[in-house]
Amino acid sequence: MEALAFLAQETADQKAAFAALGAGFAYGLAAIGPGIGIGYLVGKSVEAMARQPEAAGMVRTTMFLGIAFTEALALIGFVVFILIGL
Amino acid sequence: MLALEFPPINEILRWRDLFPTFNKIAIVAVLATLISIVIFLLASRQDGLKAPKGVRNFAETIVEFIEQQIIMPTMGKHGLGWTPWFLSTFLFIYLCNLPGVIPILQMPATARIAIPMFLSLLVWLTFIGTGFKHQGPAYIKNSLFPPGVPGPLYILVAPIEFISTFLVRPFSLTVRLFANMLAGHILLVTFALLTNELITSDSIALKPVAILPFFMLVFLTAFEVLVGFLQAYIFTVLAAVYIGGAAHPEH
Numbered sequence: 001m002e003a004l005a006f007l008a009q010e011t012a013d014q015k016a017a018f019a020a021l022g023a024g025f026a027y028g029l030a031a032i033g034p035g036i037g038i039g040y041l042v043g044k045s046v047e048a049m050a051r052q053p054e055a056a057g058m059v060r061t062t063m064f065l066g067i068a069f070t071e072a073l074a075l076i077g078f079v080v081f082i083l084i085g086l
Numbered sequence: 087m088l089a090l091e092f093p094p095i096n097e098i099l100r101w102r103d104l105f106p107t108f109n110k111i112a113i114v115a116v117l118a119t120l121i122s123i124v125i126f127l128l129a130s131r132q133d134g135l136k137a138p139k140g141v142r143n144f145a146e147t148i149v150e151f152i153e154q155q156i157i158m159p160t161m162g163k164h165g166l167g168w169t170p171w172f173l174s175t176f177l178f179i180y181l182c183n184l185p186g187v188i189p190i191l192q193m194p195a196t197a198r199i200a201i202p203m204f205l206s207l208l209v210w211l212t213f214i215g216t217g218f219k220h221q222g223p224a225y226i227k228n229s230l231f232p233p234g235v236p237g238p239l240y241i242l243v244a245p246i247e248f249i250s251t252f253l254v255r256p257f258s259l260t261v262r263l264f265a266n267m268l269a270g271h272i273l274l275v276t277f278a279l280l281t282n283e284l285i286t287s288d289s290i291a292l293k294p295v296a297i298l299p300f301f302m303l304v305f306l307t308a309f310e311v312l313v314g315f316l317q318a319y320i321f322t323v324l325a326a327v328y329i330g331g332a333a334h335p336e337h
Contacts, residue, residue: 061159061323068320072258075265082095082268 023085030077037070098275099198099268114195118181122174152176156322161330168329171212176322179205179263183314186271187307194314197267199260206259209325214252217332228335259324266317270310277303 045063049056101110129145132138138146152173157165182201186194196202217225229251230244277299284296 057155058159061155064316064320065323065327068262068324069258071266072262075261075269078265078269079261 019084023081026084027077027081030080031074034070034074038067041066041070092276092279098271099193101193110191110193111195111198111201114182114185114191114193115201117185118178118195121181122177125177148177149173152322156319156326160323160326161333165326165330165333168326172322172326175205175209175325176318179321180315180318183267183318184311186267186274186314187310192274194267194271196263196317197271199264202260202263205263205321206256209259209328210252210256212325213255213328213332216329220333221335225332225335229332255328259321263317263321266313270306270313273306274303274310277306 042063045059045066048059052059103109104113125141126145129142132140132142149169152169153166156172156176157168161168179196182195184194185191186197214225217229221228230247231240232243232247235243280299281296281303284292284299287293
């Protein structure tokens with residue numbers, strides 16, 4: 001009986017450990033792509049604004065739109081992190 | 087060493103209910119509505135012909151911001167009739183985000199999924215309604231079958247367009263606002279806890295280290311003000327893009 005209880009406890013612990021591990025990986029992996037993407041996007045936007053300052057307003061709006069779409073992936077990863085990790 | 091334990095998620099997102107079903111989130115949302123109503127009522131009292139001052143100055147700045155920065159780049163001149171709609175959406179979201187950094191309140195109302203979800207449902211219904219109003223039943227055809235695609239490819243394109251226009255848009259609007267505010271809130275909680283834990287720790291060597299998470303906390307608070315504004319702006323701009331796109335189909 002005692003051994004069974006111990007085993008059940010062990011399984012629960014393992015489950016929690018794997019959930020924490022999975023949560024960490026989920027967020028870490030989800031952050032890679034958007035990180036690269038947003039860096040590239042903003043870098044190019046700054047380049048565009050420096051070349052043509054009079055178009056800065058338009059570039060800025062489009063840049064924020066692009067950031068919003070790129071960032072969504074990282075945020076979904078973050079939500080998954082919350083769902084399985086906590 | 088440190089007995090740092092992160093509180094369960096419910097504890098940092100849920101305040102004591104004032105009375106059943108009315109908690110801090112509801113207070114923040116009601117306050118946001120009341121404050122924006124009061125600002126514009128006060129502003130409309132003043133004589134429009136004289137030079138604006140006080141609260142009217144503020145109100146005019148916001149209206150101009152909405153017109154010049156949100157509507158003009160996305161919908162163009164014919165979208166200016168939508169100003170009140172975007173103005174109220176923007177102000178409501180901004181005033182819901184801001185309490186995340188206001189002491190005592192310390193909770194952005196948009197960090198619970200209900201408010202972002204209903205806001206994006208509102209946007210969803212509005213852009214579909216606008217599409218039907220401006221294009222009639224052809225709106226479905228125009229949005230599922232974009233022009234300029236070779237015939238057989240429509241078998242692939244139509245389902246993708248359906249998913250991205252009618253399913254992913256409200257979902258991503260919701261998740262973007264919700265997750266940004268929740269992430270900010272959790273970051274602030276983390277650094278506040280860390281500071282507190284280091285200051286109250288037993289070992290004297292650890293106490294001065296508390297200055298590091300404290301600086302991070304101050305920096306993140308300033309960052310959250312920016313994020314709150316940016317998310318309200320992005321939500322409104324995306325709503326404008328969706329509604330503008332529904333009103334005028336691609337050719």
